Amino acid sequence: MAPPPERLKANYNVSVKLEPFFTGGKVQVSKDGEFLLCQCGDRIQVIDTKFGKTIRSLIQEEDEVITFVIGSDDETLISSHKSSLLRHWNWKDGSVVRTWKSLHLTPVVELAFDTTTTLVASGGTDGSLKVWDIRRQYCTHNLKGGSGVYSIVKFHPDPKVSIIFGASMDCKIRCWDLNTSKLIGVLEGHFSVVTGLTISNTLKQAVSSGRDKVLIFWDLSTFSQLRIIPTYECTESLIPIEFGKLVPHLNVTDVKSPHVITAGEKGCVRVWNVKSGIEVFTQTDSLVTQPIVEGAPTITQLEYNETNDHLYVITFDHNIIVHQRKDLALVKQYAGYNDDILDIAWFGEGETHLAVATNSIHVKVYDIETMNCTLLKGHTDLVLALATSKSDFSILITSSKDNSVRVWKMSQSPFEIICIAQGNAHTGSVGSVALSRTKLSFLVSGSQDTCLKMWKLSPTQNEDDENLSVLHTVVAHDKDINAVCISPNDNLIASGSQDKVAKIWNSSDLKLLGVLRGHRRGLWAVQFSPADQILASGSTDGNIMLWSLIDYSCLKTLEGHESSVLRIHFVSKGYQLVSAASDGLIKLWTIKTSECVATMDAHQSKVWALAVKSDDSLLVSGAGDSTLILWKDVTKEEREAAVQEKEKRILEEQQLANLMQKGLLLEALGLAIHLDQPFRTLNILKDLMDQGEVALADLEKMVVKLSTNQKDSLLRYSTTWNTNSRHCHQAQMVINILLANHTADELFSLPSMRGAIAGLLMYNERHMQRINRLRQNTAILPYTAAKIQATRGEEVMETN
Structure with a gap:
């Protein structure tokens, strides 16, 4: 029986496209706190902080951005480029106001504005420091004395004091008088790269940080050290706390003492009283992941916005974590770069969130409305697969290269996601998982160890992180198991493997019921139809095959993909099928006619992840291009x-x-x-x-x-x-x-x-x-007519 035409989908269009917006480098917050400006490859991305979406890109073709700075007027932006050019932008409309040569022998790596947004200083890798008047458009100072790459350039915060500071590779901080262009002092004490400098506006004092694991408190009137504070970590960034503002564990009596916030190698925020040299607070609940490379900086930058009183923590893995400064309460998280997106699952009651596995040891959970990102920490190696069930979207199953599976539960008020159980019985990477569909009684996992395991899942499990018990185990295939799924009535389990076959199992005891042979290469996807006794399988050979669950014969083959089929999902109550392939294409098929009714092309790499909302209104895909795309069903509108x-x-x-x-x-x-x-x-x-x-x-x-x-x-x-x-x-x-x-x-x-x-x-x-x-x-014609007339005249004369 043919389905009603109104029930079939005709097309999906891109609704939301989440592309990488931060791949390392500098991050700066607009004065009103509504926008983040981040370096992303060869461009600067302007991000709406409310929805986490890119609204504008500042880019010059074939000229990579090295660094940038925003002026205090919150409109002017100066960027330095690989071509040794400096560009003046109005970042709010994306226009280039002026471009000029930096006059440095090498590219500029540090930029700083004065308080009036009139002067901008540029520090290069050639050891020179130049000051530019951007309104009159000329170089006002060429300050020499530095050695090698500049790590810090900063104007004195008091507009009445014409002093500029610069720290280079010789670990010294030099001070120049801009009125005379003369060096008036040198702050010596660090033995490694200076990474931060904050200058008091009211007192003639400063604090500097470095990778030599100390903070130094300076007297700027004598250019001498007041105190050296050991931090026992390579500090990458520091920001001052204004007098009179409270921070966690800071007594009211201590408010009038100078304090700074630091972050770096240990991956946590720390607060110091620089006058006494005492650490007054250390963050214990940091969400920052420790880097794999020992000694690498975990937090690369701190940014503070006075308007909203938010502290922005920028991490080595391109995440931006926002805290309230007064108590370091978590406000929001942004994932700047997802790397390869390996799997996606709808999560939360009402399918309000997306769980995303992104070639990371943490699972990223996005709120669809605000794109706020929450990190789920627990696995110790890359997360490979995710699964949820229509019977309860508050439960999420994850599997990883650490040979384990974990069960997570989301609660909405207050919002919280906790790990309630885990299983560690596999001896290889767990590349696929599936959750029972009628009631949450069991889950199935397939592994690189060729074993298929069935785990008992109890609805009464709590947050004690219990160990899951294995109900059944079977050596299912000859090679890696790439896909598993459970039938709508929970009676059957299907597995697809690199050994080119799919197998059907009884869920009660994992007894083998049938073997489906026909694909020429390994399988990456298997899915049960929600309406018929049919199993669909997708393979590296580019074909999608539909199998009968009665006699295990191949009913039909859908041919159209020219590369590996990596994901498949049934839509339209089983009348149609959506498939994703390694060429970046997503296709919509009508099963009865074997016709591809729509091809969606928006990814630039392999589409590893595909998930469909339970009402088929939204389709979400993720690929190796680090792009997450939400597709909206536009059939009715079209x-x-x-x-x-x-x-x-x-x-x-x-x-x-x-x-x-x-x-x-x-x-x-x-x-x-x-x-x-x-x-x-x-x-x-x-x-x-x-x-x-x-x-x-x-x-x-x-x-x-x-x-x-x-x-x-x-x-x-x-x-x-x-x-x-x-x-x-x-x-x-x-x-x-x-x-x-x-x-x-x-x-x-x-x-x-x-x-x-x-x-x-x-x-x-x-x-x-x-x-x-x-x-x-x-x-x-006239000549012929005249000849005929003349001939006739002669004939008449002869007759007469």
Whole structure:
């Protein structure tokens, strides 16, 4: 029985596209806290902090951004590039105001604005420091004395004090007087790269941090050390705490002492009283992941925004974690770069969240509304697969290369995700998992150890992180198991393997029921139909095969993908199928007709992950290009638009018929061109030519007033008419009007002009030859007539 047409999907369109927006480098927050500006490859991305979406990209082709800085006016942005150019942007509209050469021998790695956004300082890798007046557009200072790459450049925060500070590879912080361009002091004490410098606006004091694991408290009046504070970690960034503002565990009596917040190698935020040298607070619940490389910086940068009082923690794995400064409470998390997206699952009651496995040891859970990201920490190696069940979307199953599976539970109020159970019985990477569908009683996992395991899942499990018990284990395949799934009634389990076969198992005891052979290469996906006794399988051979669960025979093969089929899902209650492949394409199939009804092309790499919302309204895909795309079902909208377009066309055709009947040919001509009806256009032109010179003059005026698209259509029609001698007169008339009333530039702005020239020249030459023959024949006629008349006259005379 064929499904009703209204039940079938026709197309999915991109609704939301989440691309990488931070791949390392600098991050800066706008003054109002509404935007994040992040380095992403060769561009600067402007991110809306409310929804976590990229709203603008600042990019110059083939000129990679090295660093940037925003002025205190919150509009001016200066960026340095690999080409040694500096660019002045208005980042709010994405326009380039000015570009100039930095005059450094090597690229600029540090930039800083003064408090008035008039001067900008550039520190290069050549050991020089230059100051630019961006309004008058010239270099005001060329300060020498540094050695090697600059790590810190900073103006004094008091606009009345014309001093600039710079720290280079020799670990010294130099101070120059901008009025005299002379070096007035050197802060010596660090033995490694200086990574941070904060200067007091009211007191002549400063604090610096470095990778030598100390903070140094300086007296700027004498350029001497007041205190050296050991931190026992390589500090990458520090920010000051203004006098009078509270921080965690800071007594009211200590508020008037200078304090700073630091972060670096240990991956946690720390607060220091620099006057006493005491650490007053250490963050114990940090969400930052420790890097695999020992000694590498975990937190690379700290940013503070005074407007919203938020502290932004930027990590080595491209995450941005936002805290309230006063108590370090978590506000939001952003995932700047996802790497390869390996799997996706809808998560949470009402499917409000997306769980994403991103080639990381943590699972990222996105809120669909705000794109706030939560990290699930627990696995010790890369997470490979995810699974949820329609019976309870608050439960998430994850599997990993650490040979384990974990069970997570989400609670909405307060929002929390905890691990309630884990299983560690596999001896190889667990590449696929599935959860029972009618009730949460068991889960199934397939592993690189070729074993299929069935685990008992108790609904009474709590947050004690219990160990899962194995109900059944079977050596299922000869090679890695890439996919497992459970039937809608929980009676059957299917597994697909690299050994080119799929197998059907009884869920009660994992007894083998059938072997499905037919694919030429390994399988990556298996799915049960929600309506029929059918199993679908996708393989590296590019085919999707549909199997009968009665006799385990192949019912049909869907051919269309030219590369490996990595994911498949049934939609439209089993009448249709969505598949994703390694060429980045997603295809929508109608099973009854074996027809591919839509191909969606938005990814640039292998589509490893595909998930469909339970009502089929949204489809989400993730690929090796680090892009997460939400596709919206637009079938209803497209059908309604098609109906409206059909009704509109019927009305316009009726209007055209009425105009022709009334003899309003010029109005009818414009409407015929709009409706793309070349035959009616030709007939109208013939009628106009029959009406004489006045009608042709009006025609010329009307053609000149046509839109560019209508003129282009008329040119295309004329090119076709010109190939037929019966219609060439109308074609030549149109071409003559276009040539007589338009310049060459205007004519070549028509899209069809260049392609029409060759055809017009060839047929015009034929028409000219035909006319020349007619002229010759016409010239012979009078001579022939005279000869005939003369002959007749001679015959009459002879007769007489």
